[in-house]
Amino acid sequence: MEKLPTIKPRRFNPTGGTRLPILHTERDEWQFTALFSNSPTAHRFGKARDWVVIYFERADQPEAQVTVVTEHGGPLDDKRVIRGQEEACAAHYEAPDQGHLQSL
Template sequence: MPVAELLDIDREYREKSISGQLPKISPAKLNPENVAWLPILHTERGGRHYTALFSNTARAHELNTTQDWVVIFRDDAQSHGSWTVITSQFGKLQGSRIVRGREDECREYYNAQRIFHQPVAGQSPYPEIPSMWEDGHGRVTPN
């Protein structure tokens, strides 16, 4: 599956989880109080069905990442698979959401998403800092 699709599912899951829009299930493992705490998302992309939920593994509990690691399952008639999306702790992607084991593809994805400023004649190349370009500042004027 394309990294962009998996990261979009991760984004949808995390946004809906934070806003309380998802039903919660009570995981059978690592849940001694039998509390329904685990939000679950069922979604589709291009006819492909996915289920997403936070990781409820012993390792996720040990590292306190049960609200960070998102496991995505593809479970439709055409194919099956699973991927884990995490927040990178190292390297150039530190702080970015990545699909574990597909770091190079994630780096390419994020590089392609960057918006580069395109110069436009008569406009600041960085419109978010307009003050330095007002009243003729930064322009060559005859002496």
């Protein structure tokens, strides 16, 4: 299995080491960058190796980002959820083919 390259985070990096894996990829006309969240909240809840921040853009769209978390509590408990898109995620999990990614 190929390892992802790592970067040196500016925050929450007491040793100053290069330790945060980062994924760069493209699909169709979209560019994606994904990495574990290095936010104060992710560290406070012990989720720095669970929550994922995804940056995405294409030529005709400005860069945007989402954070994917594992929900704790409620109807989506233990499910992966995009923050701010909880209703859409719930609909996805309720769909008959839930768990399968639809083609972009």
